[in-house]
Amino acid sequence: MLHDVPSARERGPLAAAPGTGRARHLWPVNPRQPQDGELTSDVVTRTRRVLLLEDVHADAAVHLRKAGFDVDHRTTAMSEDELVESVRDIELLGIRSATRVTRRVISAATHLKAIGAFCIGTNQIDIPAANERGIAVFNAPYSNTRSVVELAIAEIISLTRRLPERNAALHAGVWQKTAAGANEVRGRCLGIIGYGSIGSQLSVIAEALGMTVVFYDVADRLPLGTARRCASMQELLQLADAVTLHVDGRVENAGLIADAELALMKPGSILLNLSRGSVVDLAALHRHLDTGHLAGAAIDVFPDEPKRSGAGFHHELQGRSNVILTPHIGGSTQEAQQNIAAVVAEKLRGYAVDAATASCVNVPVAVAAGVSTHPAAARPNAGH
Numbered sequence: 001m002l003h004d005v006p007s008a009r010e011r012g013p014l015a016a017a018p019g020t021g022r023a024r025h026l027w028p029v030n031p032r033q034p035q036d037g038e039l040t041s042d043v044v045t046r047t048r049r050v051l052l053l054e055d056v057h058a059d060a061a062v063h064l065r066k067a068g069f070d071v072d073h074r075t076t077a078m079s080e081d082e083l084v085e086s087v088r089d090i091e092l093l094g095i096r097s098a099t100r101v102t103r104r105v106i107s108a109a110t111h112l113k114a115i116g117a118f119c120i121g122t123n124q125i126d127i128p129a130a131n132e133r134g135i136a137v138f139n140a141p142y143s144n145t146r147s148v149v150e151l152a153i154a155e156i157i158s159l160t161r162r163l164p165e166r167n168a169a170l171h172a173g174v175w176q177k178t179a180a181g182a183n184e185v186r187g188r189c190l191g192i193i194g195y196g197s198i199g200s201q202l203s204v205i206a207e208a209l210g211m212t213v214v215f216y217d218v219a220d221r222l223p224l225g226t227a228r229r230c231a232s233m234q235e236l237l238q239l240a241d242a243v244t245l246h247v248d249g250r251v252e253n254a255g256l257i258a259d260a261e262l263a264l265m266k267p268g269s270i271l272l273n274l275s276r277g278s279v280v281d282l283a284a285l286h287r288h289l290d291t292g293h294l295a296g297a298a299i300d301v302f303p304d305e306p307k308r309s310g311a312g313f314h315h316e317l318q319g320r321s322n323v324i325l326t327p328h329i330g331g332s333t334q335e336a337q338q339n340i341a342a343v344v345a346e347k348l349r350g351y352a353v354d355a356a357t358a359s360c361v362n363v364p365v366a367v368a369a370g371v372s373t374h375p376a377a378a379r380p381n382a383g384h
């Protein structure tokens with residue numbers, strides 16, 4: 001499955017010490033690490049090209065250039081046709097969520113060794129096609145968790161206090177000084193659907209604000225603090241004053257929250273979706289806001305999102321003062337982008353230079369000479 005070694009001279013040692021997360025060396029390996037900013041002939045044996053799209057943080061380009069790579073760093077995403085034309089001699093490709101790496105792109109990328117998703121999800125990459133070509137895929141599953149959590153908290157407080165409506169009214173010249181519909185979050189119930197990295201951290205911070213937390217997850221998850229697990233999503237929907245979605249992008253989650261689920265929510269409750277655009281039926285949400293059954297909503301992710309910042313965007317939820325609309329910025333903070341850049345660029349460098357596959361999405365880790373396992377099996381205590 002993995003790439004041929006071009007010459008015996010360039011071939012490195014074949015396996016690393018147990019537990020190091022290094023696979024067999026796959027193609028030219030540097031005999032030593034470069035010092036800061038150093039480019040020497042024994043560090044770079046030939047031009048190794050990297051294409052970074054979607055304005056990934058500049059630190060990623062700096063890191064890879066220091067390691068001797070020739071980096072083309074672009075601000076926008078590419079269409080499939082553009083990508084097919086651009087990837088032919090690229091060894092490492094860095095994208096975020098707006099670029100789709102299809103089977104056609106992968107077929108055209110004859111030198112491609114690894115793809116770095118500078119985000120959490122990897123659904124935008126055809127992983128089976130990458131597997132067939134032995135192309136490693138890396139991501140940054142935890143780098144923007146905190147940013148999403150902080151936005152969710154801000155939106156829960158804003159909607160519960162009716163800030164968007166008061167803000168819109170005053171911008172329109174109306175002094176709406178009233179406590180009607182405005183509540184503290186303290187003592188209210190937060191329902192978290194999807195208790196993974198983001199959902200569970202949100203749980204801790206919401207409890208610190210005095211909220212009662214209930215959650216529902218299809219997997220077995222340890223309740224943090226005094227959070228209580230619900231037996232079903234339906235139970236949660238009937239209990240919570242604020243429902244927030246943090247599920248992953250598996251196919252079955254499309255339309256997870258539609259008319260029937262919204263109807264179960266408490267009158268006057270609010271809904272947040274910062275997970276995936278396909279998870280909520282937005283037309284049904286619109287109806288439940290129109291009837292006044294729901295008091296407000298915050299939507300950060302949409303079924304069809306523009307590929308570039310500054311593009312036009314039109315949606316039926318626009319113009320409602322009780323709806324916070326944000327352009328998929330849950331994870332978009334300077335801190336998160338910097339973390340992601342550092343994590344993914346180092347994973348790409350580690351793979352290209354040291355054949356390191358630790359925390360790779362799709363390539364097995366060699367834990368000892370001749371023994372290959374899935375990365376999960378390399379975790380301490382895995383299998384016990």
Ligand SMILES: NC(=O)c1ccc[n+]([C@@H]2O[C@H](COP(=O)([O-])OP(=O)(O)OC[C@H]3O[C@@H](n4cnc5c(N)ncnc54)[C@H](O)[C@@H]3O)[C@@H](O)[C@H]2O)c1
Nearest residue numbers: 194195196197198217218219246247248249274275330331
């Ligand atoms: N808005 C943004 O900018 C932004 C940024 C980062 C992540 N995200 C998205 O947030 C979501 C959560 O991210 P994460 O890192 O916490 O993921 P995660 O994989 O750690 O957690 C997802 C959890 O959802 C659970 N789940 C899946 N389907 C479910 C269902 N139908 N019902 C209940 N539970 C279900 C899983 O078992 C898992 O525990 C992902 O979809 C991710 O793409 C959005």
